[in-house]
Amino acid sequence: MNRLISIGELAELKAVSVDTIRRWEKDGKIESVRTDGGHRRYRLTDFVEEKLGKTIAYARVSSHDQKSDLDRQDAVLSAYCLSQGWDFEVIRDLGSGMNYRKKGLQKLINALLDGEVARLVISHKDRLLRFGSELIFAVCEHHGVEVVILNKKEDATFEEDLASDVLEIITVFSARLYGSRSSKNKKLLNNLAKSVQNL
Incomplete structure (x- = not known):
C-alpha cells in the first residue's frame, strides 16, 4: 500500500484531469x-477513503x-458499493x-461543501438534476470528490431526451397551475405525452 503512483494514475483514480491534480497540489x-x-x-x-471522507x-x-424504481436504484447502488468494499450511505x-x-439533494450538497464526501455514486447522470447536474460535478471536482456513474451509456436519442425534458417542464408547471391531482392536469399531460411521442 506504500506504492507511489504517477500523476496520470492519480487523475484516473480520482476521475479528474491532470491539470486538476496539479491545481490541488499548488493549493x-x-x-x-x-x-x-x-x-x-x-x-x-x-488517498485511502478514511482520509478523504465517506461514500454517498x-x-x-x-x-x-x-417507489419500486427508487428501491431498485437503492439496491443497485448498495450492491455496487458493497462490491467495492466502501463504507457508504444511500x-x-x-x-x-x-x-x-x-431534502436529499440539499443534504448531499451540504455534505459536499463541508468536505465530508470522498465519493459520489449515482446510477445515471440525470438522477441528480434534470438540468444543471454539471454544477454538482463542478463542486465535486473542486472538493476532490470522485464521481462514479454506473450507467454512462447513452441509450436515448437527442429527440427522445428533448421530448423527456419537455414533458418534465410541462409536468412541473402544469402541476403548479392546476394541482397535481386534478383530472384536467392529467388529461392535459396525457394529450401532450401523445403529441410528443408522435414527433
Whole structure:
C-alpha cells in the first residue's frame, strides 16, 4: 500500500484531469514526492477513503408511484458499493429533477461543501438534476470528490431526451397551475405525452 503512483494514475483514480491534480497540489490539498529522476509521484496511502471522507450513493425518483424504481436504484447502488468494499450511505430523494430544493439533494450538497464526501455514486447522470447536474460535478471536482456513474451509456436519442425534458417542464408547471391531482392536469399531460411521442 506504500506504492507511489504517477500523476496520470492519480487523475484516473480520482476521475479528474491532470491539470486538476496539479491545481490541488499548488493549493496545498495534496502532496507529491519526487523520484531520483525528478518525476512527480504520489503516495497511494494518502488517498485511502478514511482520509478523504465517506461514500454517498444518491438515488432519486420523481413521484411516489415510482417507489419500486427508487428501491431498485437503492439496491443497485448498495450492491455496487458493497462490491467495492466502501463504507457508504444511500441518500434517497423524491421530487422532480428540476427541483433544486429536494431534502436529499440539499443534504448531499451540504455534505459536499463541508468536505465530508470522498465519493459520489449515482446510477445515471440525470438522477441528480434534470438540468444543471454539471454544477454538482463542478463542486465535486473542486472538493476532490470522485464521481462514479454506473450507467454512462447513452441509450436515448437527442429527440427522445428533448421530448423527456419537455414533458418534465410541462409536468412541473402544469402541476403548479392546476394541482397535481386534478383530472384536467392529467388529461392535459396525457394529450401532450401523445403529441410528443408522435414527433
